[in-house]
Amino acid sequence: MPSGRSTRTRLTGARVVTPGGVVEGGEVAFEGGVILPDRPPGAAEPADTAVLDLAGHWLVPGFVDLHVHGGGGASFSAGDAAEALRVVATHRAHGTTTLVASMVTGALDELAAQAGVLSELVEQGDLAGVHFEGPFIAENRCGAHDPALLRDPDPADVRKLVDAARGTARMLTLAPERSGGLDSVRLLRELGVLAAVGHTDASYEVTRRAIDAGASVATHLFNAMPPLAHRAPGPIAALLEDERVTVELINDGTHLHPSVLGLAFRSAGAGRVALITDAMGAAGMGDGAYPLGPLRVAVVDGVARIVDERTPPGTGAIAGSTLTLDRALRRSVTVDGLPVEDAVRALSGTPARLLGLADRVGSIEPGKDADLVVLDAGFTVVGVVRKGEWLAAP
Known part of the structure; x- marks a missing residue:
């Protein structure tokens, strides 16, 4: 080349x-x-x-990743510009030319400081924005987030994080059933920040109210939320059925069964699906031990799980992925049988539109x-x- x-x-x-x-x-x-x-x-x-x-x-077209925490042995949550650029370089080498830096749950002051560092990289053109995944999520669906640091989404705290990003905040994930959840969704809409429903125990009805209040993204649909049930459809049905919502999917062969991926594409259509990585530091690397915010992660056979002394080895919560978007494209087409055009739209066009960047990329x-x-x-x-x-x- x-x-x-x-x-x-x-x-x-x-x-x-x-x-x-x-x-x-x-x-x-x-x-x-x-x-x-x-x-x-x-x-x-x-x-x-x-x-x-x-x-x-x-x-x-170059891929657009809405949701990525790390790669190349580095993490956006480190609050270090050089480490963040290592994440960027790793994913660019795999075709992701536009990416949003996602941070895991931490203390508010720590998240504000991390956002300040990342905002400079957004201003330089290295990143497309900042995504706060937590700390305003449900304890029962916390996944790879430290439950001791979770809190209700008080609008004042939400504004503090958005302000710390100095105009570069693009998305914030929260559990709308928590106290202050719906008010925070309305605030995010006013501030021009995408409100995402995720890591939630919300009912179908509460999720509908969150969408009406302005929530427009489903953070890694199906994962870290109640499963779809015929009498209690929960958030999945509400997020899939509403044309105002873009749904994130992690297609790494671990997070979703192929039939569930197909269900989501048929229900929402390629124009409302954004394939993401939710990648942590092991993306582009190999098996081993890695940090994820304040938690420890072990990667075995490409699957990242939290190290938890209370459970047998290898049984901790899934901790993001080791995925890169080129692998997501390859799997979507060669394993799941998606038309190339649909997979590419979900990797590039749809996330670019959601971020308001479709006039330049996607x-x-x-x-x-x-x-x-x-x-x-x-x-x-x-x-x-x-x-x-x-x-x-x-």
């Missing part, structure tokens, strides 16, 4: 996934970090154009950023372009 930035680059021969479908033997040109309009038939091309034949490959269209991923026939990443610059291959 080429390296660095060329005056003009033209990619030819690939199967290009566009908003209108798959274009066989397609052509995409970019210059100055922006995708160019299609070349008119017979039009001359600048002599310095770098032409790359991608026959036998796929060309898709699809291969003229005028948008040249954020592109080249995959071989088996959907393995062989090249990544971000804003017109070729990055190191994974």
